[in-house]
Amino acid sequence: AQSVSQHNHHVILSEAxxxxxxCNYSYGGTVNLFWYVQYPGQHxxxxxxxxxxxxxxxxxxxxxxxxxxxxxxxxLRKPSVQWSDTAEYFCAVxxxxxxxxxxxxxxxxxxxx
Amino acid sequence: DVKVTxxxxxxxxxxxxxxxxxxxxxxDHENMFWYRQDPGLGLRLIYFSYDVKMKEKGDIxxxxxxxxxxxxxxxxxxxxxxxxxxxxxxxxSTSRGYEQYFxxxxxLTVT
Numbered sequence: 338a339q340s341v342s343q344h345n346h347h348v349i350l351s352e353a354x355x356x357x358x359x360c361n362y363s364y365g366g367t368v369n370l371f372w373y374v375q376y377p378g379q380h381x382x383x384x385x386x387x388x389x390x391x392x393x394x395x396x397x398x399x400x401x402x403x404x405x406x407x408x409x410x411x412x413l414r415k416p417s418v419q420w421s422d423t424a425e426y427f428c429a430v431x432x433x434x435x436x437x438x439x440x441x442x443x444x445x446x447x448x449x450x
Numbered sequence: 451d452v453k454v455t456x457x458x459x460x461x462x463x464x465x466x467x468x469x470x471x472x473x474x475x476x477x478d479h480e481n482m483f484w485y486r487q488d489p490g491l492g493l494r495l496i497y498f499s500y501d502v503k504m505k506e507k508g509d510i511x512x513x514x515x516x517x518x519x520x521x522x523x524x525x526x527x528x529x530x531x532x533x534x535x536x537x538x539x540x541x542x543s544t545s546r547g548y549e550q551y552f553x554x555x556x557x558l559t560v561t
């Protein structure tokens with residue numbers, strides 16, 4: 338069965354620190370990859386997505402992610418976090434263009450001012 | 451602007467009650483989904499629908515059913531609510547090949 342694993346469950350950083358959140362999935366076929374973010378009290382919203390092409394994708398608010406097919410990974414990065422990045426981050430995978438998403442467990446990011 | 455709305459933000463029900471959660475999208479999307487979100491477990495798919503009157507089970511369908519009589523509306527039904535169904539319920543919609551758009555969620559408490 339397909340699965341998505343996020344290695345970090347709770348991350349605490351100071352402002353201006355660099356961020357990398359790990360995401361690995363288990364599926365050997367075609368995948369579309371997503372990172373969603375949920376700010377406190379708000380909707381889940383799309384941060385960035387990868388469907389095809391350049392494996393380095395850029396999203397909103399300075400976030401980027403790199404798809405490494407050989408490692409089944411789609412890690413999220415940001416060079417310098419801000420207090421406003423405090424949120425829960427979810428990695429998700431869509432297999433074979435089914436429209437169904439499999440989500441990771443989520444990572445709570447706390448940024449200290 | 452894309453919009454997915456859910457009928458209630460907070461709901462408190464008693465064990466054994468029948469519970470209806472409503473979701474409406476205004477984007478003419480074919481696909482709609484119901485998830486539950488629990489701490490440490492992420493989002494888990496309950497049911498989804500690719501078209502009107504069509505439904506398919508997700509990963510955790512037990513204790514739930516759904517209804518999709520119109521394209522824009524997808525209802526989640528808890529036939530007999532139990533305390534282990536206390537959770538945040540999220541609805542989403544999409545067109546094939548695009549990202550899912552989520553509603554604000556309904557926090558359901560079953561006492």
